[in-house]
Structures are given as C-alpha cells and as structure tokens.
Amino acid sequence: MLKKNKKQNKPKVLVILGPTASGKTKLGVDLARKFKGEIISADSRQVFRGMDIGSGKDLEEYGKGKDKVKYHLIDISDPKKDFDLAKYQKLAFKAIENILKRKKLPIIVGGSGLYVQAIIDNYDLSSFGANRKKRDELEKLGAKELFKRLEKLKQDFAKKINNSDKNNARRLARYLEIVENGGIIDRRLDSHYEFLILGLDFPNEILRERVSYRLLKRLEEGMIAEVKNLKEAGLSNERLESFGLEYRYINRHLNGELSYNNMIKELEIASYRFAK
Known part of the structure; x- marks a missing residue:
C-alpha cells in the first residue's frame, strides 16, 4: 500500500507502517541507505532504555561503523518515568528538522498508531498541561x-x-x-511536511509464521532476562503490564502465574491477534 498526503512543495518525510513482525525496521534501514535517510522510531516502548528485545529495537539492523544508519528517539528515557504523546511529538518534529537541515530524508518507522498520527496530522497538543x-x-x-x-x-x-x-x-x-x-x-494544525506513507501487509498465514518465529527468536535472545532485570530495577507489576504483550506475559510467568509453556502459548496467540 502506498499513500501520499496532499501537502505540496513541502519537505518530504517517508513513513513506514505495518503490523508487528512485518519487517518495518529492515525496510526502513534499506531505504535509508538507498536514499540517504535517517530513522525516527515511532514506537512508544522503544524510547525506554533497557527494553531492547521486547520492544523490537533490532539495533543490529542499523549496521555498524560507516555503514550504520543513524536513528532517533530510541533509548532516550528511563522506563520508570512518564513519556507521553506530547513529549514524543515535540521530539519527533525536532528530529525531522535536524535531519532535513543535513539534507537527509527523515524516515518514520511506525509502531504506535497515535505516535505516527500525531506527526502526520500535526495534532495540537501544545496547550495540554499534566x-x-x-x-x-x-x-x-x-x-x-x-x-x-x-x-x-x-x-x-x-x-x-x-x-x-x-x-x-x-x-x-x-x-x-x-x-x-x-x-x-x-x-489538527496545518502540517509543514509532505508525507509518503508505505504500508506493509501479509496474508494471515504468513503473518502468523512471522509472529511465531519472532517470539521464539526473542526468547532465545534473552527476553525473559530483560524483563527480570526491569523487575530488579524496581519497575512495578502495573508498570510492566502497561508496556505491552511481551512484558505483560513474561512478568506473569516470573510471578508464577503462568508456566513457561503456557506463557509462550498465550503470548503467541495474543501477539497474532494484535498483529492482525
């Protein structure tokens, strides 16, 4: 799916959307290399440090050394602290301007729908105090x-x-x-940018396979240890529950509420439903 919004003669911003496990990061990095771009993560969990595996940061995808693709809005906040939509929007617009000043292409890689929407539709969040x-x-x-x-x-x-x-x-x-x-x-306020939106989609059978493969891969990479480290750092059960499926089900397993096999089974089902 390809969609272009009707903002003419404005700086170009590429947006990549798609379900979980659809390969958004890899596509974003490939396009960044081809078109001299930089990635802006639009995932509400990737902003937090210490949440690498469960949030799917896939930092190895960005490469190393001279071949490394620059990324923004990853690992910028403590998971114990609040990070809301208004704060994300402000930092994302700042990142876009920074990238454009260096004559590069901003590439927003979506995870959280509202985070992406707040940029594309330029939600007016400036007057909202906490x-x-x-x-x-x-x-x-x-x-x-x-x-x-x-x-x-x-x-x-x-x-x-x-x-x-x-x-x-x-x-x-x-x-x-x-x-x-x-x-x-x-x-909404008038946008300063022209957005080209790429949407990834897969047949249900393939998406289910990708979700299952990704879950097992993340478990092998140490996702349970990651959640355990967050618990030991003082994150509450409520806070971990709020971070989404992986952190929710693994936390329940660590609390003795789910066996390892049941945790995998329930997490796989929930992840597939979410991806659809």
Whole structure:
C-alpha cells in the first residue's frame, strides 16, 4: 500500500507502517541507505532504555561503523518515568528538522498508531498541561474502565488507539484527563511536511509464521532476562503490564502465574491477534 498526503512543495518525510513482525525496521534501514535517510522510531516502548528485545529495537539492523544508519528517539528515557504523546511529538518534529537541515530524508518507522498520527496530522497538543493528581485517580480505575469512558466521550479518537495502548492505564488516563478537561486531543494544525506513507501487509498465514518465529527468536535472545532485570530495577507489576504483550506475559510467568509453556502459548496467540 502506498499513500501520499496532499501537502505540496513541502519537505518530504517517508513513513513506514505495518503490523508487528512485518519487517518495518529492515525496510526502513534499506531505504535509508538507498536514499540517504535517517530513522525516527515511532514506537512508544522503544524510547525506554533497557527494553531492547521486547520492544523490537533490532539495533543490529542499523549496521555498524560507516555503514550504520543513524536513528532517533530510541533509548532516550528511563522506563520508570512518564513519556507521553506530547513529549514524543515535540521530539519527533525536532528530529525531522535536524535531519532535513543535513539534507537527509527523515524516515518514520511506525509502531504506535497515535505516535505516527500525531506527526502526520500535526495534532495540537501544545496547550495540554499534566495534572498528576487527577491522572493518578484515573489510573486506579484500570485500563478497561478508562477505555470505556474514553470511547464514550470521544469515539473517533478511541478507534485509533492500538491494543497495546488499550491496556495501558497510564496512557489512557492521560488521554481521558485531556478530554474531561475540555481538551480536543485530535485538533489538527496545518502540517509543514509532505508525507509518503508505505504500508506493509501479509496474508494471515504468513503473518502468523512471522509472529511465531519472532517470539521464539526473542526468547532465545534473552527476553525473559530483560524483563527480570526491569523487575530488579524496581519497575512495578502495573508498570510492566502497561508496556505491552511481551512484558505483560513474561512478568506473569516470573510471578508464577503462568508456566513457561503456557506463557509462550498465550503470548503467541495474543501477539497474532494484535498483529492482525
């Protein structure tokens, strides 16, 4: 799938989208080498340090030495700290400008739908301040209740939220806080860029095989040890649950709630559903 937005005579930005395990990073790196580009990660988990395997940073894909493709917005935050949509958008626009100044092509590689959307549609998030007390109160309601409330208040916006964010009480609390305070979370400003959007897609059978292969590969690479290290660093069960499927199911396994085999089985099923 190829889509071009109608922004003419503006700096070009390439966007690569696709389901999990679709090879977005590899394609982004290949195109960066061919067209003198640099990668901007649009994954809500890749911003955090110490979450390399479960978030699929695939840093080896970028190469080494002179052949290395420069990347942005990876390993820039402590996983114990909040990192929201407004902060990502600000840093992403800064990265785009930095890349363009050096006469390179910005290539956004998507993972989190809202992160990509905030760039392409230029959401106006500048006026939204954080109310920590209010957000803490909302988080206690749990992800399921928060999403239900958000869906009721702003259905169109709720439809854009991916499965990972639907289970992220912290992020949902932030969105709901904005909406309940009268903010228009998806208000758009005119974009400064022209976006070429490439979408990757696979038949279900192939996608299932790719998801299964990737899961086993990540387990072999030490994904369980990665989650264990995060727990030992002081991340709570709630925080790990909010980081998506891999961290959620492995954390449950480490807590004795799931056997190793059941963890793999349930994680594989959940990952495939998410990828679809």
